[in-house]
Amino acid sequence: MGLLNKICSKSFLQRLCRKNINLIDRLPPVRGILRASEPLHKKNWFGVGGAAEVYFEPADIDDLSLMMRFMPNEPCTILGSGSNVLIRDGGIPGIVIHLGQPFSRISLEGETLICGAGASLMEIARFAEKNSIAGFEFMSGIPGSLGGGIRMNAGAFKRSLKDVLVSLTVMMPNGELQEVNPKDMEIFAYRQCYLPNDWVFVEARLRGEKVPDAHDITEKMRLYKEKREAAQPQGVRTAGSTFKNPDGLQVWKLIDNVGLRGAKEGGAMVSEKHANFLINTGSATAKDIETLGNRIVQAVRRQEGITLEWEIKKMGVEID
Numbered sequence: 001m002g003l004l005n006k007i008c009s010k011s012f013l014q015r016l017c018r019k020n021i022n023l024i025d026r027l028p029p030v031r032g033i034l035r036a037s038e039p040l041h042k043k044n045w046f047g048v049g050g051a052a053e054v055y056f057e058p059a060d061i062d063d064l065s066l067m068m069r070f071m072p073n074e075p076c077t078i079l080g081s082g083s084n085v086l087i088r089d090g091g092i093p094g095i096v097i098h099l100g101q102p103f104s105r106i107s108l109e110g111e112t113l114i115c116g117a118g119a120s121l122m123e124i125a126r127f128a129e130k131n132s133i134a135g136f137e138f139m140s141g142i143p144g145s146l147g148g149g150i151r152m153n154a155g156a157f158k159r160s161l162k163d164v165l166v167s168l169t170v171m172m173p174n175g176e177l178q179e180v181n182p183k184d185m186e187i188f189a190y191r192q193c194y195l196p197n198d199w200v201f202v203e204a205r206l207r208g209e210k211v212p213d214a215h216d217i218t219e220k221m222r223l224y225k226e227k228r229e230a231a232q233p234q235g236v237r238t239a240g241s242t243f244k245n246p247d248g249l250q251v252w253k254l255i256d257n258v259g260l261r262g263a264k265e266g267g268a269m270v271s272e273k274h275a276n277f278l279i280n281t282g283s284a285t286a287k288d289i290e291t292l293g294n295r296i297v298q299a300v301r302r303q304e305g306i307t308l309e310w311e312i313k314k315m316g317v318e319i320d
């Protein structure tokens with residue numbers, strides 16, 4: 001009798017029904033791009049991985065808020081430019097949110113840049129150069145969006161996002177906006193941001209320094225480009241540095257010590273030019289790349305006694 005009551009209860013029947021309705025049909029009526037089974041291999045730099053169960057690009061901030069408030073309790077993943085992720089071959093269950101063009105505006109208020117989280121770090125650096133605002137040159141070769149850059153505390157040449165961020169606007173899972181002031185709390189570490197993973201970064205204020213003309217900015221950007229081209233593989237499918245540098249050490253040296261520069265796994269390869277870069281040579285699956293990365297972790301642990309930490313964010317479901 002207890003079981004019969006349970007089976008007939010309204011909430012139990014509703015739950016049963018919901019299981020048979022596709023996720024996309026259970027989402028609120030948003031205005032942006034909303035697609036089921038969206039392939040993701042063209043949306044990440046490795047060029048690998050399966051599909052998003054549902055893919056969403058909000059039309060604007062209200063659209064994003066509507067989705068956040070009314071989406072069912074399903075996994076939610078934020079994807080920026082896909083330059084620091086390894087999307088697994090089984091795809092990403094739940095909803096994948098990407099902030100596109102409507103979130104890419106950049107404007108200037110004195111020495112402060114107000115940027116949408118979808119703006120690219122390279123565009124921000126170029127905008128600052130055009131307006132003679134110094135301090136953003138380090139961003140010019142990092143191929144990510146501002147949102148991804150803040151999440152990763154991306155950086156180069158001894159500077160990172162934490163050095164320029166004045167305030168951050170985030171959308172919380174309840175669809176409300178909140179201002180975060182990095183001066184009020186410690187939110188960053190090396191290639192890491194401690195804010196909760198389900199907060200969507202939507203806008204940030206970044207401070208630079210007004211200079212009389214852009215000459216030195218342009219020169220610095222040129223120098224950084226030269227250095228990058230000399231040290232890193234160009235025109236390949238990669239997600240940049242695979243592992244974080246352990247305190248005081250350089251990962252590429254550790255990978256050299258264990259003899260894995262140039263090592264291959266299926267279509268994945270350790271770059272000959274920079275041993276901390278994994279490359280999709282054309283036919284790699286996400287599994288090839290992950291297996292090669294795990295081989296490095298094991299070899300470095302065994303021979304050097306050091307446990308490497310992935311810098312690249314692995315997302316989604318593995319398939320055998």
Ligand SMILES: Cc1cc2nc3c(=O)[nH]c(=O)nc-3n(C[C@H](O)[C@H](O)[C@H](O)COP(=O)(O)OP(=O)(O)OC[C@H]3O[C@@H](n4cnc5c(N)ncnc54)[C@H](O)[C@@H]3O)c2cc1C
Binds near residue numbers: 117
């Ligand atoms: C050739 C190459 C060179 C690189 N060089 C550098 C370098 O010099 N320095 C460096 O630090 N990195 C470097 N990277 C890595 C990468 O470009 C940065 O980490 C970049 O900031 C990631 O941004 P993204 O938009 O691509 O984020 P994604 O790779 O899409 O995502 C990275 C993380 O950010 C989260 N995220 C994305 N957008 C948001 C948002 N709006 N709100 C909240 N979370 C979000 C994602 O959920 C994920 O956890 C390089 C990568 C490549 C391919």
